[in-house]
Amino acid sequence: MNQSVKYYFALARSKESQYQNILRDLKYFLKSLGVNDTIITLEDEYDLSAEETLKLDTFFSSYLAGIPLDYILNKSEFMGYKFYVDSRALIPRPETELIVEWVLDLSLNKNATIFEAGTGSGCIAISICLKNKDLKILASDLSGQALEVAQINRELHNAFNVTFIQSNWLACSIENSLDLVISNPPYIKPNDPHLKDLNHEPFIALITENGSQSFFQIASQAIYSLKPGGKIIFEHGHSQAAEVSNILKDCGFKNIVTCKDFQGLDRYTHANK
Numbered sequence: 001m002n003q004s005v006k007y008y009f010a011l012a013r014s015k016e017s018q019y020q021n022i023l024r025d026l027k028y029f030l031k032s033l034g035v036n037d038t039i040i041t042l043e044d045e046y047d048l049s050a051e052e053t054l055k056l057d058t059f060f061s062s063y064l065a066g067i068p069l070d071y072i073l074n075k076s077e078f079m080g081y082k083f084y085v086d087s088r089a090l091i092p093r094p095e096t097e098l099i100v101e102w103v104l105d106l107s108l109n110k111n112a113t114i115f116e117a118g119t120g121s122g123c124i125a126i127s128i129c130l131k132n133k134d135l136k137i138l139a140s141d142l143s144g145q146a147l148e149v150a151q152i153n154r155e156l157h158n159a160f161n162v163t164f165i166q167s168n169w170l171a172c173s174i175e176n177s178l179d180l181v182i183s184n185p186p187y188i189k190p191n192d193p194h195l196k197d198l199n200h201e202p203f204i205a206l207i208t209e210n211g212s213q214s215f216f217q218i219a220s221q222a223i224y225s226l227k228p229g230g231k232i233i234f235e236h237g238h239s240q241a242a243e244v245s246n247i248l249k250d251c252g253f254k255n256i257v258t259c260k261d262f263q264g265l266d267r268y269t270h271a272n273k
């Protein structure tokens with residue numbers, strides 16, 4: 001049976017106490033279906049087509065099952081670009097844009113060899129190469145499924161200066177070959193209580209032993225693969241600055257600097273070989 005816009009607003013209101021953003025997200029979803037702004041604002045009786053009704057029913061069942069909006073829409077925004085996402089890869093986070101901006105501010109020349117370890121949807125590598133078309137990036141992931149999503153995004157944006165490779169972090173790179181290593185690796189401990197709110201995203205993108213094993217693995221490989229003076233940048237959890245800095249120091253890095261995110265929390269750390 002075809003339903004009206006009004007029907008779905010009533011349904012959302014009945015769930016409002018359980019789902020904080022359900023009304024906002026319903027409006028966004030209706031807009032993405034091409035429903036006119038006035039109809040949405042008036043929560044009109046407007047009858048939806050059979051196809052739209054089916055999409056709205058699917059939206060509600062997915063939403064109520066806790067599936068993140070970006071996965072429902074298969075769309076995420078990062079650095080002003082639209083990325084395809086599904087449950088094979090992590091949803092890009094706004095704070096990750098800071099490491100893209102840091103890389104762009106380096107004003108690297110077109111011959112720089114740049115490696116992203118753990119690319120997921122490809123959002124970091126692709127955004128850097130879209131913002132600076134001279135750069136080329138090699139980006140790895142261990143997950144073949146994440147790389148399938150990254151390939152979709154590469155084609156979506158014609159970002160053919162990004163090359164993806166299935167590899168255990170930087171294992172595929174050779175000694176003294178890289179100018180820059182970028183990584184937003186998994187940094188949650190396997191027993192972290194917050195994981196229950198993230199159970200639709202791939203665990204390989206979230207969890208690492210002790211919450212820090214991934215930093216150690218990447219830093220150990222990077223000290224070998226970077227050229228002397230080459231740089232590394234890590235995104236990390238806001239309470240991990242000291243731990244990540246110590247890992248970098250123990251692996252032989254110098255000039256270690258931590259920077260804060262929009263909320264004033266320690267969010268990324270960079271260093272030199």
Ligand SMILES: C[S@@+](CC[C@H](N)C(=O)[O-])C[C@H]1O[C@@H](n2cnc3c(N)ncnc32)[C@H](O)[C@@H]1O
Nearest residue numbers: 118119120141142143168169184185186204205
């Ligand atoms: C936190 S996600 C980051 C994804 C993306 N770069 C972003 O910022 O949205 C970490 C990524 O590391 C990948 N990963 C986990 N272990 C890995 C390993 N040993 N080697 C390469 N990639 C790995 C995961 O599959 C995941 O895509």
